[in-house]
Amino acid sequence: MADIKMLTEKATQIRKDIVTMICKSKSGHPGGSLSAADIVSALYFNEMNIDPKNPKMADRDRFVLSKGHAAPVLYAALAEKGYFDRELLGTLRKFGSPLQGHPDMKKLPGVDISTGSLGQGLSVANGMALSAKLDNKSYRTYVLLGDGEVQEGQVWEAAMTAAHYNLDNVCAFLDSNNLQIDGNVDKVMGVEPLDDKWRAFGWNVIVIDGHNFEEILGALEAAKAHKGQPTMVIAKTTKGKGISFMENVCGFHGVAPTSEETEKALEELSHVECCNN
């Protein structure tokens, strides 16, 4: 039975690390990292079969952070999981750091594929999943996409490939926070209706509240049980989630919080006690 209190604590720690590291580096993408913190916590601390002591374990589950600019959420999760010393988080985006501006699999253990250029992660995940099917391996591949990201045409090429090859070992999450750099997703370039689109492309679609652990875990179970189709979990999220003055503020897409803002954020996060809101 999943421990939702534990997952809440992990997600809170990850959020604290996100704001702290981005503040320290004076650059990075807090908004979309915070919106994905609960999904990533559920994957890393409940779902995925991974071993931080053996990051290249052949049959490990894979994670593709297709929205690579949310690197801080991945770095925080990897540090919390024990892939590397959490002291390293303070080197985010600094010269010589393995914590590059966007995830680099050659520099950091635990990163299954380098990402950063949007729209390519689902294709990579398909390659991993096709390889698993070819070798009769049971590992699963998880992908996290942004809702702005699906404006990239390649996402839909990959959507067709996953459905065509019946990749039921692919489970994608769409971090649907409705904000991208230039503003609201529906204002910049509308992507809705996302559920109908993915369904029409041959996917099993589940729509959830991306900050509710019961719903995230339920979706993960449903995805595993669903055979013959890949699953897309459309997770309704809040950009900047967990920090009042960052929530739904487009300006925090790619701007670091100041020291004062970070202090305030950490203060707010210190009051997170439990569960879902």
Added chain:
Amino acid sequence: MSKKATRQAYGEALAELGRINKDVVVLEADLSKSTKTSIFQGEFPERHFNVGIAEADLMATAAGFATTGKVAFASTFAMFAAGRGFEQIRNTIAYPKLNVKIAPTHAGISVGEDGGSHQSVEDISLMRSIPGMVVLCPADAEETKQMVFAAAEYDGPVYLRSGRLDTEDIYKDTDYKFEIGIADTLKEGTDVTIAATGMLVHEAMEAAKTLEAEGISARVINVSTIKPLDGPTILKAAQETKFIVTCEEHSVIGGLGGAISEFLGETHPTLIKKLGIYDQFGQSGTGDQLLDEYGLRAKDIVAKVKENM
């Protein structure tokens, strides 16, 4: 002399490789009959993956395979591999140094009738500029086969360009052994060096014969690895002959001529004359007509040598 298209040799070699290396997978974007990956598909349907007409997806899916230990070959036409797939190759294959072999066919103007939209004269330039990318261009069928095996042995991204037209055999029934990064001096010479790549190696050899008959000693080098360039062989040629003529079925910007110019410009400034495509697109016609039109024949090489002697 016998002839075979390098794309045909590619397809046959891929199937042969598939028999001995079970980690080889082949990805395609709806051109398997043209790229000849259909030969591999015939033998190993379970290891052949068609992603449809989707070159971006093709490249990144190949990258995903490579992360799991597979040797992934990705094929389509050169125009769409290097052109449309450029950024996927750059960021998702080369940046993480993944073991993907980008092996397009139908490179250069000899594609023929399809016209300028399908004639890639920029692919070498694009691929050369990507950090760490190995760029290969075979002179004939035998070299293509050896390149496929060498590329599979090599751990990292490789671009292996082949052509549509039948190409004269250069290495058939010889003991030639291709090695990545080694250019092959096919003929010694002391007056001029003709450095050629791809199907123009045959034209270079023909040109050297004509020149020989006229008392001009031409060295012929098959530069089949364009990157990493075989510096020692090129430098030696620059030191031992008066000037260099480069020949390629590619733009003179950024291809073989560009690579040799860049290298000798820093090491041994030498007169370099280039045969290739001069800042223009191709057009429809037979491959032969186009090679004539763009001046990529033995007679053009001869003329270029004589006017600079």
